Amino acid sequence: DAGVIQSPRHEVTEMGQEVTLRCKPISGHDYLFWYRQTMMRGLELLIYFNNNVPIDDSGMPEDRFSAKMPNASFSTLKIQPSEPRDSAVYFCASSQQVNTEAFFGQGTRLTVV
């Protein structure tokens, strides 16, 4: 398995535009997580799914953020409209159980200007 695959690796967009981040988890992993990392706040959990169902989205900062997992091999995180304060590295991770090793993707570095 190639690991968790995220795309794009880098995204630069203008304020107000829609941004879609994509993630392919490791096959067989039942849990998928979306994190945001900044220097100021560290690694923050935004939302996680179990068997494609959202379990906890309390970390999603506002209604501008939405996440979907239409099937076991694909998830998206969408920001609409984007704002400069959304600039961060967004990580997707997957695991077999919530209390076992989480495998992270390489991250998407988002810059909103």
Place this chain on the structure above:
Amino acid sequence: QKEVEQDPGPLSVPEGAIVSLNCTYSNSAFQYFMWYRQYSRKGPELLMYTYSSGNKEDGRFTAQVDKSSKYISLFIRDSQPSDSATYLCAIANTGNQFYFGTGTSLTVIP
């Protein structure tokens, strides 16, 4: 109060030094304790995984859990420049609860 607290550092040590990284947590229900290492511009990777209290050793790395004090530590012996990274602690239980610390940035100077 956050579920897990971690000193962000940064921490800078000379090569060969012993490094101690620490986290505290608030809920005694947590049973699984992990340390992740994150190199610059990479995703975090699991370094150590422990269940309940006690010590676990892997080469130059030792993870220690003190559940009575709600305190977890990672020790790095004979630190190397290649150990320069951000280290994140993580805690979890069987009830779908898990949390990451904010990470401690470590630089080992040759």
